Amino acid sequence: DAKTTQPNSMESNEEEPVHLPCNHSTISGTDYIHWYRQLPSQGPEYVIHGLTSNVNNRMASLAIAEDRKSSTLILHRATLRDAAVYYCILRDRSYGQNFVFGPGTRLSVLP
Amino acid sequence: DTGVSQDPRHKITKRGQNVTFRCDPISEHNRLYWYRQTLGQGPEFLTYFQNEAQLEKSRLLSDRFSAERPKGSFSTLEIQRTEQGDSAMYLCASSPGTGYNQPQHFGDGTRLSIL
Numbered sequence: 573d574a575k576t577t578q579p580n581s582m583e584s585n586e587e588e589p590v591h592l593p594c595n596h597s598t599i600s601g602t603d604y605i606h607w608y609r610q611l612p613s614q615g616p617e618y619v620i621h622g623l624t625s626n627v628n629n630r631m632a633s634l635a636i637a638e639d640r641k642s643s644t645l646i647l648h649r650a651t652l653r654d655a656a657v658y659y660c661i662l663r664d665r666s667y668g669q670n671f672v673f674g675p676g677t678r679l680s681v682l683p
Numbered sequence: 684d685t686g687v688s689q690d691p692r693h694k695i696t697k698r699g700q701n702v703t704f705r706c707d708p709i710s711e712h713n714r715l716y717w718y719r720q721t722l723g724q725g726p727e728f729l730t731y732f733q734n735e736a737q738l739e740k741s742r743l744l745s746d747r748f749s750a751e752r753p754k755g756s757f758s759t760l761e762i763q764r765t766e767q768g769d770s771a772m773y774l775c776a777s778s779p780g781t782g783y784n785q786p787q788h789f790g791d792g793t794r795l796s797i798l
Contacts, residue, residue, distance in 0.1 A: 672728070
C-alpha cells in the first residue's frame with residue numbers, strides 16, 4: 573500500500589504562509605509525491621508533484637526531505653479560496669499504478 | 684470551458700435500479716479514470732482507460748459495476764441493481780499521454796443517492 577499520513581485539520585490566518593506536512597516513510601526510490609486539493613462541492617484539483625528536489629509553481633511549493641520520508645506543501649500567502657481538503661498521494665505499487673487518496677488535511681483559513 | 688464534464692450532476696434512484704453516468708474528458712487526453720468518494724473520505728480508484736482499452740480495475744470493484752470508453756473519447760459508468768452502499772460521489776478524471784505521473788484533471792462528479 574502507498575500510505576501517507578497527514579494531520580486531519582489545520583488552521584491558518586489569511587495572507588500568512590501555510591505549511592502542510594505529510595509523512596510517507598514507505599516511499600520507494602522512484603515514487604513521485606503528488607498533492608491535490610478539493611474545494612467544497614468540486615472535484616480534486618492538481619496542486620504540485622515532485623520526486624527529490626524542491627518544486628515550485630504558481631500555486632505552491634513542495635519541500636521534500638532529503639530521505640524522502642516526508643514532505644511539506646507550502647502555500648506562501650493563504651487566501652480564503654485556499655480553504656480545502658489537501659491530499660498528499662503516492663501510487664499504489666502493490667496493485668497497478670494508481671493513486672491512493674487518504675482522508676487528507678482539511679485547511680481552514682481565517683479572515 | 685474545456686475541462687472534464689460529468690453528467691448528470693445528481694442522480695436519485697431506488698434500490699435495485701440501474702444507473703449510468705457519463706464523463707467527457709479533456710479533448711485528446713489519452714487516460715480516463717473513474718473514482719468513488721464517500722463523505723469524509725478521499726476518492727477511491729475504480730478503473731482507468733488508456734484510449735479505449737480498460738487497463739485496470741480495482742480489486743474491490745463489484746461485478747455490478749461496468750465501464751466503457753468507446754472510440755477512446757467519452758466514457759460511461761454503469762451500476763446495475765444499485766444498493767444503499769452505492770450512494771457516493773462518482774468522479775471522473777483525465778490525463779494526457781501515457782505516463783503515470785501526469786496530473787489528473789477531475790470533473791465535479793455525479794452524486795448518486797439510493798433511496
